[in-house]
Amino acid sequence: MHSSTARPVRRMPAIGAVVALAAGMLVTLAPAAHAAAGATLPFTSVEAESAASTGTRIGPDYTQGTLASEASGRQAVRLTSGQRVEFTVPRASNAVNVSYSVPDGQSGSLNVYVNGTRIARTLPVTSKYSYIDTGWIAGAKTHHFFDNARLLLGQNVQAGDKVAFESTGTQVTVDVADFEQVAGAAAQPAGSVSVVSRGADPSGGGDSTQAFRDAIAAAQGGTVWIPPGDYRITSSLSGVQNVTLRGAGSWYSVVHTSRLIDQSGSAGNVHIQDFAVIGEVTERVDSNPDNFVNGSLGPGSSVSGMWIQHMKVGLWLTGNNDNLVVENSRILDTTADGLNLNGTAKGVRVRNNFLRNQGDDSLAMWSLNSPDTNSSFENNTISQPNLANGIAIYGGTDIAVRNNLVSDTNALGSGIAVSNQKFLDPFSPLAGTITVDGNTLVRTGAINPNWNHPMGALRVDSYDSAVNATVDITNTTITDSPYSAFEFVSGGGHGYAVRNVNVTGATVRNTGTVVVQAEAQGAATFRNVTATQVGASGVYNCPYPANSGSFTLTDGGGNSGWSSTWPDCSTWPQPGQGNPDPDPGRNLAKGRPATATGSQDVYTPGKAVDGDANSYWESSNNAFPQSWTADLGSSYAVRRLVLKLPPSSAWGARTETITVLGSTDGSNYSTVVGPQGYRFDPATGNTATVSLPGGTNLRHLRLTVSANTGWPAGQLSEVEAYLTP
Template identity: 80%
Template sequence: MHPTRTSVRLMPVAVAVALAAGLVTVTAPAAHAAAGADLPFTSVEAESATTTGTAIGPDFAQGTVASEASGRRAVRLGAGQRVEFTVPRAANAVNLAYSVPDGQSGTLDVYVNGQKLAKTLPVTSKYSYVDTGWITGSKTHHFYDNARLLLGRDVRAGDKVAFQATGVQVTVDVADFEQVAGAAGQPAGSVSVVSKGADPTGQGDSTQAFRDAVAAARGGVVWIPPGEYRLTSSLSGVQNVTLQGAGHWHSIVRSSRFIDQTGSSGNVHIKDFAVIGEVTERVDSNPDNFVNGSLGPNSSVSGMWLQHLKVGLWLTGTNDNLVVENNRFLDMTADGLNLNGNARGVKVRHNFLRNQGDDALAMWSLNAPDVGSSFENNTITQPNLANGIAIYGGTDITVRGNLISDTNALGSGIAISNQKFLDPFHPLSGTITVDGNTLVRTGAMNPNWNHPMGALRVDSYDSAIEAQVRITNTTVTDSPYSAFEFVSGGGRGFAAKNITVDGATVRNTGTVVVQAETPGAATFRNVTATGVGAAGVYNCPYPAGSGTFALTDGGGNTGWSSTWSDCSTWPQPGQGNPDPDPGESGNLAKGRPATATGSQDVYTPGKAVDGDADTYWESANHAFPQALTVDLGSSRTVRRLVLKLPPSAAWGARTQTVTVLGSTDGSTYSTVVGATGHRFDPATGNTVTIPLPAGTSLRHLRLSVSANTGWPAAQFSEVEAYSTS
């Protein structure tokens, strides 16, 4: 969470591009051996389950339910529809990530091996649909929420657990199956909050009882027995004490502000209970956090379930040698955890973070540098308004062994940055170690820049990078844009230098492997790429004339030797450098420049000529007529057109009324084929062939669409032009 995120960078690129629904093939990452947290549950995606509902996605456009889903896919259930999961492991509990329409709430019926349970799973939009209008470029976001349930019975691997919608539409994303241990017993000599008057039914206000227990147990343990406890204000003066519960499925504290204190002598240990808040919007001036401020030196937080807060831990003051491990951070409206300066020797490891509303994990060196601290072996999924991990300044920082997936807007999987936000800021210094991380479908379109952000970004935003940045053993899979980005996000061309990328596997990156947009230098060794969408390198520092970015080949690099040839345009995912002469028998339109009278979100004109029938152009909605124009590069004889929509059966049959026009100079167009209704039917491949009159010669091909019975816009996934009849 930051006070403002309003910077707008002017870029030299005229075309904003993004990945349309269906462009990336979702594959399982070949993860680094140590990537991610050791988790006590196993997740199953709804789209891999059996369902009577409707699959949605994939989609990479900011502000859609599919794009915020894990894997960018989910299953939508109407009343009476269900999704049935095959249980992957012995379990007695499940946590479900879901979304319901804004303003609605309801329940899901739950079935185990066909038997309906007496208990239902509540679902609500109460904590979703967050608006942050003061953050430039943000849209309504945070569509998902998590709900958990003890099943009341043991299920085995191979058993079936189903969820059925009743009176509200529910989009189901992923189910986490877990074997929950019984409640732990009270430690000897501990002070129970119930003995101080706390109400384990959650009806009474237990704030004072918790305060009294903390005061009485100084030097010992405060025990939180199984039950629910309601706190109406925060605790302070917490030091030299352990707060311990019976397990986070058993001991539950209902509070939006648990600890709020500017300082502590330290030795605070918090473990094994849940803190679940009631934060429904993001108000940056409010301390709506599990911990706001300082726990003091030599403290720890472990085994916690933190949910429906603004920030899990917003740490200021002194927190030296703090250890944060084996926790779950769910559904925050801002950051999961932020080390906000003066953090020395902090270790954040083996945590699970889903659906954060800003950076999932961040170090921000405001007022004093964060020093010698690390984010290691965390699993982060679906941060919906910023980065998975962000390092803003600091000295000798380590980011190692993390698994990050599905960043959605305004961020990368990992950002190493000198963006200061406020002063006094302490830029990156010493050695920044980024090792053994796995990034899956990370990177996103930044609407402020009109430009994408890479899976791993090094950003000299407000000052040159003087630290030694060592990026090693990285796996980047299915990035919608680039794998590695080097940029000065403030648009002032500060240098990004002293960078080494050593050992990386890049698979199916949408545009380029290296996106270099600022002066500086980096050495690449043993970087292997396959399935590169456009070219190996985009090297176009901004502002023009600010300097060059030097890429040094340290050896062992394969699969990304080409360079994008035109700095005046940004490559669209899967486009590739245009082939100037595809040959008379080939598709004359493939990879050629395409423009349109309008487009909807990320469904840009280039999607219609990228050679991938699963991606598509969609015009501005409710604005017929709309036209798509393709420049074939020179006047060509064209005998037939092949127009396509995605072949998926989800694209129902529709008729589009199309006029074919042609031009030799790009200014004067004549009609080649008059307005005709063409039926696209998935039963026949969603493909239409239009013969052109003999002798048709044109350079600029224009398709004008005046009607579409299936959608209020023009739509083409491929426009192909052939010289043969």
């Protein structure tokens, strides 16, 4: 069975250079801005970068394949042995869930402190479920760097108390902590059939598969009870119908399996609630049904109060799932989708769920075989899908996407995509009315590495056929999009039209390039769309392919802040290109795209502009000269460079011979400062300063290393460029 929605993406010819968001583009939204969108959650999240720490903050970074680019808020805190991050607890809590990353191949634990006192319990951390490679997906790089680990604290803490996490040896990057007051375990419902009474082992030592099957058979029309404990299931359940599977709460009743239910059909009336299903999926194999639910629960079913983690997909739904409700659940750390309505769904409601760290679309409807109809994604909170979209609608009839909060998409994704990309046949294109209402998108959109070109925060895509459905986009908030806010495109390169789009009542703040990115023929009407802090221009209106037909933007009134049009279809605007730099003290190189003539292992060019002096670029060894180049995004009169190596005594003093070159077009370079030896000494911070002559305008900065007394390669941990002498 095909079970992937990050299908290979056809290449769209490049319109401009790969771009990355400058660090200064990041803005944190006040909580009130999100009040109308997203799920009502039982926990409150606190970002590590806002906590007190003895560690090192990484990011912000929007470059595919970097750790910070997959972090919530594009920032996190790295802890080495003995370092801590200390959170101020935002609410009364007795439990915490932490999103973290450790280097590939490593595992360890974090010590936990409450108000300065170390508790007996530790928080385990591992790379086991991270670092996913999907070479069959065009443009995919190693991704899925973060994971989640949860802990009952064994005591109550109050708002204002301090909870700290300390590295015990393994380097750990902490992203975000979710603080929660977990209620006590629920009691067994009267008349229910306990899996323990049928031989299930709550210690997790024995195989409980047959006990679950026997309990389901005995409880037809009633409830199967899963008491507190850990249960191991070694093969999937099938023939599940007309039964409720209920646990004592998702922190207490835990089923360990990578395949809970796998069945192509069911009479329905299946209700699954209030327990956790935690799998052991460590890679993505699309032919394997490594899913919490694979196939059909049948009509009139529901999923509620679940904690689903370490699966390939949370719910991959085919067959008859009419009127299914999926609500109040958490889906974490899946190597592919969170949930996919894979055709035929009617009247399905997916609402008030929390999804984090998906390796594909977090929520998707894909109208394969027959259309998804009259179904909706409502009031869900989605964070950090690291390969595809937050929400994707691939075809279907009369679909609604309402009041969702999506943040921090990466690589091949928009916050919300409404698309006629079919992937396989038979496919049912968009039809009827597609309602996209009340959604908030934060730091969504990304460079598509196949297109060498960005995707907007909200995308309407006539990929394989024209969009003829009515698409109503209303009451949208788009904040801190690294590139564009609204994109209309025929991404397959066929030039199909995008028609019948109405954008009404949108607020766009701090978009990196443009408000509207129009690259298809067709039309859209805009009413009451206001924009502030627009990076380059209001509109980019350039048909793809060229001469394939124009896109008409109709001003329906009430629009403001985005009346200008990008004048040159031969170049893609860079983030912030339309505005003069307001901060002459800003490091112009931080976060910019970087390349090199060669790199050694993981020491890639981007390490020299990631804002972290501990990471570094190292060229190919024994092959001088070697060059490192950064695109600053616009031409600047750069007056000073600061070059760094890691500030560690392990890096002995050395001298590198470096030539500084500059270019305004990326092709023709001239020497700015001739070859000189620059001394790096750990006793003085391993830093060298290069003064550039006044009047030197450059966009592309190149450093050519011809010698190094400490190592047979060019080495740079940070290259900083400033307007000030």
